[in-house]
Amino acid sequence: MPRTHAALADFPKRGHDHRACGAHALSEAEELCRQRGARLTELRRRVLETVWQDHAPLGAYDILARLNAGGERNAPMAVYRALDFLMENGLVHRLSSLNAYVGCRHPGHDHSGQFLICTQCRDVAELTSDTVSTAVSRAAKSRGFKPTGGIVEVMGLCPNCRRS
Numbered sequence: 001m002p003r004t005h006a007a008l009a010d011f012p013k014r015g016h017d018h019r020a021c022g023a024h025a026l027s028e029a030e031e032l033c034r035q036r037g038a039r040l041t042e043l044r045r046r047v048l049e050t051v052w053q054d055h056a057p058l059g060a061y062d063i064l065a066r067l068n069a070g071g072e073r074n075a076p077m078a079v080y081r082a083l084d085f086l087m088e089n090g091l092v093h094r095l096s097s098l099n100a101y102v103g104c105r106h107p108g109h110d111h112s113g114q115f116l117i118c119t120q121c122r123d124v125a126e127l128t129s130d131t132v133s134t135a136v137s138r139a140a141k142s143r144g145f146k147p148t149g150g151i152v153e154v155m156g157l158c159p160n161c162r163r164s
C-alpha cells in the first residue's frame with residue numbers, strides 16, 4: 001500500500017475518496033486479526049466499519065444508532081464489547097476529551113497515540129511520535145507519577161478549516 005494513501009494523510013482533503021480509507025482499514029484489520037488469531041466477528045467488523053465511516057470520531061451511541069438504523073437491535077453492551085476488542089487490538093482509539101472513538105491510522109505498530117483534534121469539523125489526525133511519548137513519560141516519572149494511559153489530545157484548527 002503506497003504511503004500516499006488518504007488513510008495515511010494526517011488531515012485528508014475534503015472530498016477525498018473516503019470509501020477507500022475504510023476499505024483499506026478493514027483489510028488491514030482482517031490481516032492483523034488473522035496473524036494474531038483474533039476473531040474479527042461480524043459485529044466487531046461492522047463496528048469498525050462504522051467507526052471508519054468518517055474521519056471524525058464517533059460516540060458509542062452514534063455507532064449503535066448507525067448500526068441499528070436498518071432495523072437491527074444490537075444492544076449497547078455488545079457495541080461496547082466490540083469496541084473493547086478493537087481497542088485491545090489497536091484498531092480503534094478512544095478520545096477521552098470527546099468520549100468518542102476513532103479508527104487507528106497505524107494499526108499493527110506499537111504506539112500510545114497523540115491526536116490533533118479539530119474543534120470546528122472534528123477531524124482528527126493521529127501522530128505516533130516517540131519523542132512526545134518519551135517526553136511525557138519522563139516528565140511524569142520525574143514527578144513520581146505512574147501513567148496508566150498515554151494518549152495525548154491537542155485541540156485546535158485543522159488545515160482544511162484554517163483555509164476556509
Ligand SMILES: [Zn+2]
Pocket residue numbers: 006007012016017018019021022055
Ligand atoms: Zn478518508
Ligand SMILES: [Zn+2]
Pocket residue numbers: 090093104105106107111113126
Ligand atoms: Zn493508532
Ligand SMILES: [Zn+2]
Pocket residue numbers: 118119120121122123157158159160161162
Ligand atoms: Zn477542521
